[in-house]
Amino acid sequence: MSVFINKDSRVIYQGFTGQHASFHAEEAIKHGTNIVGGVTPGKGGATHLERPVFDTVSDAVIQAGANVSGIFVPPQFAADAILEAIEAGIETIVVIADGIPVQDMVRVKRYVLGQDAVIFGPNTAGVITPEECKVGIMPANIYQPGRVGVVSRSGTLNYEAVAQMTARGHGQSTSVGIGGDPINGANFVDVLRAFNEDPDTDAVVLIGEIGGAQEVDAAEWAQANMDKPVIGFIAGVSAPVGRRMGHAGAIISGEADTAEAKMNRMEELGVHVVRNPAEIGKTVDKVLKQ
Amino acid sequence: MNIHEYQTKELLKSFGVPVPEGRVADSEASAGIIAEEIGGERWVVKAQIHAGGRGKGGGVQMADSIDEVRKHADHIIGSRLITPQTSAAGKLVQRVLVESAQNITKEFYLGLIIDRVAQRITIIASASGGMEIEEVAKTNPEKVVREPVDPSIGLPEFQCRKIAARIGLTGALMPQAVKLMQSLYRCFRDKDALMAEINPLAIVDGDKLLAVDAKMSFDGNAVHRYPEITNYRDFDEEDPKEVEATGHGLNYIALDGNVGCIVNGAGLAMATMDAITLHGGSPANFLDVGGGASPEKIANAFRIVRRDPNVKTILLNIFAGINRCDWVAEGVVQAMQKQAISEPVIVRLSGTNYELGQDILNKSGMPFITAADLDDAARKAVAAVNKL
Numbered sequence: 001m002s003v004f005i006n007k008d009s010r011v012i013y014q015g016f017t018g019q020h021a022s023f024h025a026e027e028a029i030k031h032g033t034n035i036v037g038g039v040t041p042g043k044g045g046a047t048h049l050e051r052p053v054f055d056t057v058s059d060a061v062i063q064a065g066a067n068v069s070g071i072f073v074p075p076q077f078a079a080d081a082i083l084e085a086i087e088a089g090i091e092t093i094v095v096i097a098d099g100i101p102v103q104d105m106v107r108v109k110r111y112v113l114g115q116d117a118v119i120f121g122p123n124t125a126g127v128i129t130p131e132e133c134k135v136g137i138m139p140a141n142i143y144q145p146g147r148v149g150v151v152s153r154s155g156t157l158n159y160e161a162v163a164q165m166t167a168r169g170h171g172q173s174t175s176v177g178i179g180g181d182p183i184n185g186a187n188f189v190d191v192l193r194a195f196n197e198d199p200d201t202d203a204v205v206l207i208g209e210i211g212g213a214q215e216v217d218a219a220e221w222a223q224a225n226m227d228k229p230v231i232g233f234i235a236g237v238s239a240p241v242g243r244r245m246g247h248a249g250a251i252i253s254g255e256a257d258t259a260e261a262k263m264n265r266m267e268e269l270g271v272h273v274v275r276n277p278a279e280i281g282k283t284v285d286k287v288l289k290q
Numbered sequence: 291m292n293i294h295e296y297q298t299k300e301l302l303k304s305f306g307v308p309v310p311e312g313r314v315a316d317s318e319a320s321a322g323i324i325a326e327e328i329g330g331e332r333w334v335v336k337a338q339i340h341a342g343g344r345g346k347g348g349g350v351q352m353a354d355s356i357d358e359v360r361k362h363a364d365h366i367i368g369s370r371l372i373t374p375q376t377s378a379a380g381k382l383v384q385r386v387l388v389e390s391a392q393n394i395t396k397e398f399y400l401g402l403i404i405d406r407v408a409q410r411i412t413i414i415a416s417a418s419g420g421m422e423i424e425e426v427a428k429t430n431p432e433k434v435v436r437e438p439v440d441p442s443i444g445l446p447e448f449q450c451r452k453i454a455a456r457i458g459l460t461g462a463l464m465p466q467a468v469k470l471m472q473s474l475y476r477c478f479r480d481k482d483a484l485m486a487e488i489n490p491l492a493i494v495d496g497d498k499l500l501a502v503d504a505k506m507s508f509d510g511n512a513v514h515r516y517p518e519i520t521n522y523r524d525f526d527e528e529d530p531k532e533v534e535a536t537g538h539g540l541n542y543i544a545l546d547g548n549v550g551c552i553v554n555g556a557g558l559a560m561a562t563m564d565a566i567t568l569h570g571g572s573p574a575n576f577l578d579v580g581g582g583a584s585p586e587k588i589a590n591a592f593r594i595v596r597r598d599p600n601v602k603t604i605l606l607n608i609f610a611g612i613n614r615c616d617w618v619a620e621g622v623v624q625a626m627q628k629q630a631i632s633e634p635v636i637v638r639l640s641g642t643n644y645e646l647g648q649d650i651l652n653k654s655g656m657p658f659i660t661a662a663d664l665d666d667a668a669r670k671a672v673a674a675v676n677k678l
Binding site for chain 1: 440567
């Protein structure tokens with residue numbers, strides 16, 4: 001089992017024929033992902049990677065039964081692509097595009113209210129259920145099927161954590177990137193809820209960073225609702241106040257935003273907090289053996 | 291992207307927000323001429339730098355004569371202004387804003403932010419104007435009014451009236467407040483701003499609302515839509531290393547330590563800095579090379595990191611997904627060959643094309659210190675500094 005995506009997902013890539021999308025679609029196909037086609041406006045009717053190209057997402061849903069989309073279009077067009085996917089009835093939308101204007105996402109979030117779609121990202125490395133379905137840009141070889149759920153804001157730090165886990169024999173049920181932007185789709189609580197309901201997930205690794213209160217909200221939710229252990233890490237103990245550290249969301253603007261404050265609060269709420277980013281795998285090992 | 295006060299006021303005025311009469315001057319003489327043109331008996335001369343707290347550093351001066359305007363302008367322009375928000379060295383002032391001084395009865399705070407909790411634009415208002423809003427929120431949270439705005443309908447009049455009433459802008463002031471809030475919101479929305487702050491928003495001459503000081507910043511991912519905002523960018527206000535890095539597609543932030551960091555991804559870059567700190571070291575910078583980094587990009591990263599004279603060792607930590615370890619390794623070798631690097635270089639590679647990358651490093655014959663994982667890399671970097 002897994003959450004959000006699996007071997008039955010019918011995946012399309014928006015911006016399908018672009019260089020990045022093509023490369024990552026091929027990688028995903030090699031990994032076993034059921035990519036049923038893609039969308040590039042104006043190129044409908046063509047064939048790419050032995051799969052149909054559609055002009056619109058609606059065509060892809062009607063003609064190919066698509067229910068998952070990876071958004072690979074340039075950031076200035078990405079919000080429109082997300083709206084198109086929601087309107088067409090896509091259930092899971094993974095937004096790889098990085099650099100989407102924040103207010104574009106404010107409007108997207110308003111539009112998605114009350115609809116059935118789940119958005120991951122923007123600025124996410126993607127979502128992967130190892131050896132079943134990969135929608136994203138992550139290196140597939142570090143993941144292995146298993147029973148630990150992973151959710152993170154950062155892509156490369158997700159790889160770091162996953163590689164440490166896999167090296168110790170702990171595979172992943174699903175690994176979810178929620179992205180590093182301040183206005184994003186699914187948050188940590190949404191993903192924890194899904195992992196909590198998944199009978200094949202035994203524990204969750206939550207990787208956050210400075211800025212905002214999402215991680216603490218997640219820890220509060222976990223304390224009230226979860227029996228499965230949560231292992232947490234917050235990047236940015238050494239980050240200075242007031243400077244945006246790469247991710248648009250990663251900025252310390254108040255005391256509660258610091259990595260130290262978040263980790264302390266999460267620990268109080270029962271999360272197994274890892275202080276050293278090199279010890280995430282070790283801690284998962286320890287917690288699962290308890 | 292931040293802009294100056296005089297630019298913010300120019301922009302807000304074009305959206306219908308009332309601002310004091312004034313213009314920017316880059317010399318003593320032009321400051322005098324502007325004051326004469328504005329007329330009146332009292333003026334204020336304000337240093338134009340991006341940092342706040344200018345008044346505390348002596349960057350805001352009142353003048354009762356044209357001579358005094360000139361004197362203040364002469365004193366401020368060309369000086370280095372130190373405020374609670376600048377470094378100890380302060381910031382060089384190149385321009386002053388000359389405005390007519392205001393007869394203020396009462397001060398308020400009005401701001402707009404991108405609210406991560408509400409996932410919307412939120413309007414923030416307070417009757418405690420002239421103070422830092424963070425300070426008010428800490429000491430008197432009940433005095434801070436917050437109203438998220440529904441983007442599908444914008445900021446309706448009733449919501450403005452609600453805010454105005456709660457901060458005490460009633461009677462004849464209420465319609466003025468409504469118009470001002472809607473103008474500010476339109477400007478914020480139409481120009482993809484990330485932050486707008488009118489502080490103080492003041493009642494002047496007993497019955498008029500005026501934006502006495504104003505600050506705005508804009509979304510770097512959207513400014514390309516607005517050439518007029520892009521033109522407001524002042525490179526003199528930015529760290530030249532950071533500007534150069536942006537030009538190379540690198541995200542660089544200078545810090546105070548001595549371990550130079552080159553990493554892919556913001557989260558891993560922060561985690562690398564954290565690991566260095568945990569081992570007793572101190573990072574010299576945050577640097578994210580991003581995805582698909584070419585050998586040239588990596589070599590440029592070395593150049594930028596090494597421009598900081600405090601850097602004693604360099605730690606390269608790459609976990610390649612969309613990147614390629616072979617390209618990264620080529621970049622490292624290129625940098626070592628062309629830049630005569632004498633500092634110890636610690637390299638940790640992992641992920642896509644790892645073997646190819648390691649092979650390139652091994653064959654180069656360069657004196658790298660290779661690290662097996664993140665912990666090993668941080669430990670070796672700190673040890674290298676301590677050995678010097």
